[in-house]
Amino acid sequence: MTDRAPSLQAWYGGTFDPIHYGHLRAVEALAKEANLTQVTMLPNNVPPHRPQPGASSVQRKAMVELAIAGNPLFRLDDRELQRPTPSWTSETMAQLRRESGPDAPLAFIIGQDSLLTLRTWHRYESLLNCCHLLVCRRPGYPVEMKTAEDRQWLAARLASDARELHRQPAGKIYLADTPLYPISATDIRTRLARQQPCDDLLPQAVLDYIHHHALYR
Ligand code: ATP
Numbered sequence: 001m002t003d004r005a006p007s008l009q010a011w012y013g014g015t016f017d018p019i020h021y022g023h024l025r026a027v028e029a030l031a032k033e034a035n036l037t038q039v040t041m042l043p044n045n046v047p048p049h050r051p052q053p054g055a056s057s058v059q060r061k062a063m064v065e066l067a068i069a070g071n072p073l074f075r076l077d078d079r080e081l082q083r084p085t086p087s088w089t090s091e092t093m094a095q096l097r098r099e100s101g102p103d104a105p106l107a108f109i110i111g112q113d114s115l116l117t118l119r120t121w122h123r124y125e126s127l128l129n130c131c132h133l134l135v136c137r138r139p140g141y142p143v144e145m146k147t148a149e150d151r152q153w154l155a156a157r158l159a160s161d162a163r164e165l166h167r168q169p170a171g172k173i174y175l176a177d178t179p180l181y182p183i184s185a186t187d188i189r190t191r192l193a194r195q196q197p198c199d200d201l202l203p204q205a206v207l208d209y210i211h212h213h214a215l216y217r
Pocket residue numbers: 013014015016017021022023026109110111112113114136137138139181182183184185186187
């Protein structure tokens with residue numbers, strides 16, 4: 001992209017249990033493609049009625065900090081971890097919209113698997129009123145949404161070009177052409193429990209932290 005446009009602020013939510021290269025490298029590629037200068041990691045609070053992460057909030061936050069240390073693309077916002085109540089993405093993005101003003105282009109980043117379930121999310125339409133959605137490709141998940149109605153819904157919101165995201169504050173869905181990273185936190189936890197190597201799957205500093213704190217045994 002060559003033309004000057006308002007800077008698009010992006011947030012990346014997840015459990016990050018633990019953070020891995022599937023998160024980091026996909027978003028780095030997305031940042032180049034969509035001209036993002038800053039991505040804010042937003043680790044989420046897992047509500048008590050959902051399966052609990054293997055690592056605590058404090059540990060998941062610490063691992064994100066280690067993973068992004070020294071990388072100027074990333075920063076961390078721990079607001080969802082500070083709340084005792086479940087954190088809905090739509091509410092967090094509404095809060096960020098209020099803080100940023102009505103005109104700033106804002107985006108929330110998800111993987112393809114999350115896009116497929118998006119229309120089951122709490123107030124997903126209001127989420128799109130607050131921000132764009134940037135979708136990274138992810139291996140192992142269908143490219144298309146399931147029903148014809150879902151596909152129509154998506155087609156009506158698709159951004160044809162990343163530049164569109166910088167020109168309007170919210171409402172578009174951008175399917176990025178990011179490389180495929182066959183990595184998941186579930187697989188990493190399973191490998192760690194079986195004492196299998198995970199060297200190329202996540203940053204060494206995160207792996208050292210996991211071993212030091214005897215996580216995911
Ligand atoms: P788990 O295996 O525990 O479900 P996960 O690896 O999917 O975890 P999350 O923290 O739940 O990681 O994911 C946060 C976001 O990152 C989600 O939007 C998810 O789609 C995306 N994501 C995770 N792994 C990848 C990957 N390998 N490629 C692209 N996107 C990914």
